[in-house]
Amino acid sequence: MIEKKYSKPLRTTTDFDEFSFYLQKNSFGVISTSTLKRLWGYVNDVHKPRVQTLDLLSRYIGFDFFTTFCSYLKNSSAYNSSFFSAHQVMAKELVPGAEVEIGWSPNRYLRLQYRGNAVFEVQEAKQSKLQKGDCFETATFLKGQPLFLPYILRDGVRTSPFIAGRNGGLTLLNCIEHE
Known part of the structure; x- marks a missing residue:
């Protein structure tokens, strides 16, 4: 307000x-x-x-x-609690190998590959604390909402919970089409 x-x-x-x-x-x-x-x-x-x-x-x-x-x-x-409309990508609708782009302010960008079972692996990272090779679990990405992750799997070790887009949520959300 x-x-x-x-x-x-x-x-x-x-x-x-x-x-x-x-x-x-x-x-x-x-x-x-x-x-x-x-x-x-x-x-x-x-x-x-x-x-x-x-x-x-x-x-x-x-x-x-x-x-x-x-x-x-x-x-x-x-x-108060309510239903809302948002562009979303749900893991259950993806096939293993599918790629998703996400971004958030300021200038954060990740290109992710879906591994199956709601697991994503970072393929490319720009201006982010997440790194290429990091993996995480999430069921849904919602544009305009923060992405809450229970952990990041880095070099076989689980980190503490992570939040992307704390201020303003995800500003970029795309499925990348591969032929």
Whole structure:
């Protein structure tokens, strides 16, 4: 809701700097760039935001307090469970050897080969923490949604869970046709 009102997504350090300055310049209050980055998940941090920070952001989108905003969310159909439409690729619909391209911001790209039994192997990786030869399991890729993986199999060792496209989801999703 904040990004919608601000009319600009918050994805880069510059975006957070500009939004922090905008809030202060327009008399909403002061929130540091680092606090905004933590709230948006741009950086990993375990600090809980102060209520004053949440109240300030709630006022920016038209609510008196953060608790008022939370009440709105509990009763709003826009923020509760629902069905939705999305371009998707389901593993069960692929044949072994099929290839899938996925990408996410900023400039991440993977070309995957389906191995069967919901297992994919990375064939090509650009700007990603995943590497050629890594394998993982997933039943579905949904464009516009983050990809949650229970682990990456790298050199025979399972990693911790991995998330691709945390901010904004998958922006590229294609099945590659081979003749």
